[in-house]
Amino acid sequence: MDLNQTIRCIVKLGGAAITCKHELEKINEENLETVSSQLRQAMNLGSCSNKVIGMDWSKRDGVLDISSSLADFDDQRQFTVDFSRFVVVHGAGSFGHFQASKSGVHKGGLSQPLVKAGFVATRISVTTLNLEIVRALAREGIPSIGMSPYACGWSTSERNVASADLSGVTKAIDSGFIPVLHGDAVFDDRLGCTILSGDVIIRHLAEHLRPEYVVFLTDVSGVYDRPPTDPNAVLLREIAVDEDGKWSVVKPTPQSMNMQVEITVAAHDTTGGMVTKISEAALIAKLGIDVYIVNAATIHSLKALRGELRHNIPDDWLGTVIRFSR
Amino acid sequence: MDLNQTIRCIVKLGGAAITCKHELEKINEENLETVSSQLRQAMNLGSCSNKVIGMDWSKRDGVLDISSSLADFDDQRQFTVDFSRFVVVHGAGSFGHFQASKSGVHKGGLSQPLVKAGFVATRISVTTLNLEIVRALAREGIPSIGMSPYACGWSTSERNVASADLSGVTKAIDSGFIPVLHGDAVFDDRLGCTILSGDVIIRHLAEHLRPEYVVFLTDVSGVYDRPPTDPNAVLLREIAVDEDGKWSVVKPTPQSMNMQVEITVAAHDTTGGMVTKISEAALIAKLGIDVYIVNAATIHSLKALRGELRHNIPDDWLGTVIRFSR
Incomplete structure (x- = not known):
């Protein structure tokens, strides 16, 4: 892509990390606020000023409070609005899943009334979440811009990305904004329609935008x-991906583990889609881009977002690194 | 554009008609509900079934109520989800204007912190309104799809539309959806950024999509x-536009009016931008497309939306018709 400069980081805000999984359309406000604050800190590295302008000037709970943002705006130079180049992608969590599964949007068939209605209902739900995330980031002073994949022209062919004009994303980045994309209902040229997941979006963006690193924020370590x-679960701290895209656990060393990793990870998949996530992450790592999977809103996620792990992973860092190894 | 069929109607939901002008970010719920219902009736012409599926399956005021929509979904054939081909564009009303004018987004200058923040704040406000309108239409069973001009790649050059990829709009229409666009903050290749008004969007869409007729829903007759x-104001019932784009009042006949129309309409402009609206409408009429300007949520707006005025304007119809006359 024709980017003026390279992108520092693509971040996935996992649906489970920013919404309450078991309550329909409920945001995990506390986590979202911490995640937004950590993103500001990570994007704001090296800036001498910490003064930020809140950019959500809309009413919240019926009240407009932008006094702190605009009160003393005479000297604009004191404000920081230049952030390093990030792209944010979020999942759906408890938004969209109900509507999509109730109607079968992921299976396609737009000529059926229920699927067509579900397509509309799913988009309403995920764009509602997108707007709330954009607002949370904007309150932290991050110049965030919601960009729905459907509206931006993303479409699929049998669930693989078929077209995705990234010029809007690069234009936004080059203009100093932080694009915020999300898992979405899209047209599929074979199925009619389907669900394009945030993880697939991340991989596509990583392939074409080549960020320095990618962070997946989740609800586990x-x-x-x-x-x-x-209780016997062991955190896989480092996974190596070879040129063929095959991945293997490097740390802890296989000898120190008492189970066959591949089989048990496959079992894990039924509960959390972790194999899909590792597969997508492995495809990114294969490009030479480090991937960090880490618990959102922790000291560990802050380190990952700030890029502190790129040369050295401290022993006390909790998370999974997925790296290319020749 | 490569449309499978012609479009029946492009409708502008005027900001003043669907929001409360004097209260920040407040929707005129009653009007919006009536407008949505009239749109459904207009789009649903000729259908034998009146049973519609509500398509907003999100929580409202914290409550999820889709029981009526999905309860008896076993026989999908009884439901109507095929609507005639409309495009909806809405203004901002009391959404976005405050944020835009506070920051000067329309004048450009994205390198200034205040403008950059205002760009983000304006987009948050107008997309909030867009989502609410999409939801109101979806509750009426209209398969509506929010399409933000910014995200769809619309940009301007000194406030004139410079690029607007309409393929997303036509793809949505051809797939049986009703695109819902809106006035938006966009990039301008000379100014950096500006505000793209709903009226300019309507004209651009009319030029390229060639609908059978265009309706502007406003808060006056x-x-x-x-x-x-x-108290002496006279409703101009019919305006003729000639090949040069010049317009003249046909009804009431000029002799029956006791004032110079052009001067008084110009005076009107300071209060409501009516000259801009007539100019945009005249450019549409010049294409041979009838334009109706009418009070929203009235019996007159329903007639206009249903296309009943195309061959004969009843004497008791209140509104303004703008037409091409050779």
Whole structure:
């Protein structure tokens, strides 16, 4: 893509990390606020000023409070609005899933009334979440711009990205904004329609925008050898991906583990789609881009977002690194 | 454009008609509900079934109520989801204007912190309104799809439309959806950024999509010869546009009017931008497309939306018709 400069980081805000999984259309406000604050800190590295302008000037709970933002705007130079180049992609969590599964949008068939209605209902739900995330980032002073993949012309062919004009995304980045994309209902040229997941969007963006690193913020500490609810679950701290895209656990060393990793990770998939996530992450790592999977809103996620792990992973860092190894 | 069929109607939902002008970010719920219902009736012409599926399956005021929509979905054939081909464009009303004028987004200058923040704040406000309108239409069973001009790649050059990829709009229409666009903050290749108004969007769409007719829903009965608050104001019922784009009042006949129309309409402009609206409408009429300017949520707007005025304007119809006359 014709970017003026390279992108520093693409971040996935996992649906489970920013919404309440078990309550329909409920945002995890506390997590979202912490995540937004950490993103500001990470994007704001090296800036001498910490003064930011809140950019959500809309009413919240019926009240307009932008006094702190605009009160003393006479000297604009004191404000920081230049952030390093990030792209944010979020999942759906408890938004959209209900509407999509109720109607079968992911299976296609737009000529059926229920699927057509579900397409509309799913887009309403995920764009509602997108707007709330854009607002949360804007309140932190991040110049965030919602860009729905459907509206931006993303479409699929049997669920693989078929077209995605990234010029809007690069134009936004080059103009100093932070694009915020999301998993969305889109047209599919074979199925009629389907669901394009945030993870697939991330991979496509990483391939074409070549960021320095990619961070997946989730609701667990990283990738485990079995469901993290299992008391014997072991956090996989480092996974290496070879040129063929095959991945293997480097740390902890295989000898130190008492189970066959591949089988138990596959079992994990039924509960959290972790194999899909590792597969997508492995495809990104294969490009030479480090991927960090880490618990959102923790000291560990802040380190990952700030890019502190790129040369050295501290022993006390909790998370999973997925890296290319020749 | 490569449309499978012609478009029946492009409708402008005027900001003043669907929001409360004097209260920041407040929707005129009653009007919006009536407008949505009239749109459904107009789009649903000729259908034998009146049963529609509500397509907003999101929580409202914290409550999810889709039981009526999905309860008896076993026999999908009884539902109507095929509507005639409309495009909806809405203004901003009390959304966006505050944010735009506070920051000067329309004048450009994205390198200034205040303008950059205002760009983000304006987009948050107008997309909030867009989402609410999409939801109101979806509740009426209209398969509406929000398409933000910014995200769809619209940009301007000194405030004139410079690029607007309409393929997303035509693809949505051809797939049986109703695109819902809106006045938006966009990039301008000379100014950096500006505000693209709903009226300019309508004209651009009309030029390229060639609908059968265009309806502007406003908060007054049509175009008057002076501010409608003036007790002597006369409703201009028919305006003719010639090949040069010049317009003249046909009805009431000029002799029956006791004032110079052009001067008083110009005076009107300071209060409501009516001259801009007539100019845009005249450019549409020049293409041979009838334009109706009418009070929203009235029996007159329903007639206009249903296309009943195309061959004969009843004497008791209140509104303004703008037509091409050779």
